[in-house]
Amino acid sequence: MYFTHADEIWAAHPNLRALVLTADGLTSATTDEARLTDLAERIDRRQSEQAEAQMPEIAAWREAFTRMGLKPTQYRCASEALLRRYRKDKSLPSFHPLVDHLNHVSMAYAIPIAVFDVAHVDTGITVRPATGAESYETFQGDIENPAPGEVVFGDAAGHAHSRRWTFRQSARSAVSKSSESALIVAEAHHASAAGDLTAMEAELKTGLAALGVTLGSSALLSESHRLFEF
Template sequence: MRFRHTDAIWSDHPHLAVGALHATGVSRAADVGPRVAEYTARALARLADAPEGRFPEVLAWRRAFARMGLKPTQYRCASESLLRRLRKEGTLPRIHPVVDLCNAVSVAYAVPVAVLDADRVTGPLLEVRHARGDEEYTTFGGGTEHPAPGEVTYADSAGRAHARRWTNRQSGHSAVGDHTSRVFVVVEAVHDGGTDTVAKALRTIARELTEHWRVTPATALLTSSAREFTFSDEPLSGTRAAP
């Protein structure tokens, strides 16, 4: 499987920073509660000083959404939505240990983290690109939508859209659940200094997966000069240490 952002995405968002991770061997059999609490406490401490709408990481995504013609306070990036919920409710929803960890890391670093069931993505290519309008997106309620032409989405080789409005909403089709054994994780940022933030978040996720599931993730930082991540179904094939 190859993962990349198109040239047009890199051109439109020159500050884009991307981290990608693939791991095999995850399940629900892990107690991630203490680590989730640690990362959410870090986010709550930051929220005590300022609301998420003033975070540089969030403001950069709002500007990116505005450039895409979206109302930033109507369509929020995933990390802003999680931070907003955490500020209001003091906790995050429990979904699946891998998702719970990634959501907690997302609020700790204030950047979107996408977690997909890799077996629900059709290869050989998963691409972040502008939609044609004929891609099929499955809602969490089981309905079908079509991204608007020009909307940024995660599109696989079968024409499935695994996200709406880039980092706004993931697809129910590739959501992690009881059946999941392989995950593909993407961390994205568009603020100044985003490369360092993404590297830290990616390293944190890789470490947590290793500690809780004894897996060896393959990871990569993608840049404008190294834009593609290739991973195998084999858990140790092409494995690289987290940056």
């Protein structure tokens, strides 16, 4: 399988950097409450210092959304949406030990993280403009067709595993209790993205191992190193 970004994405977003990892043994994952508490404290400190729009990671994603012709206050990247929700309630619903942990890491770094059950991905994922023929499955069970040009996580069978890049993920490949293997993707555009994603990689390797998840390969992607095969 593979993960990559299309040429059109790099042309429009040359500062993009991505961290990709694989994980197995998800059915054995358990919650690490101590790590979630530590991450929550880091999130609280960040939010006490800055509003989401002032965080350089979020500001860079807002600029990316603007370049795509989207209103960044209407369509927010996943990390901003999580942070804004967390600021109100100081908690998030629990879904799965892996997903819960990744949500907290995403908020601590203000960088969107997507996780896909690879059993429901055909051959691989390319972040690319949609053709208009892709199918996207909502969490309500509806099927949508992204408009031509909309950035999606598309697989070889024409499934869109996200809408508007990092705005909303598809139910088709969402991690569940029966999921065994996953692809994890974190993407950023800000000036220190490469260094921050390197730090996130170290954090995820330690944190996910503590959950009982088996980590596989990982890579940092840039315009000169675009393809991750696993």
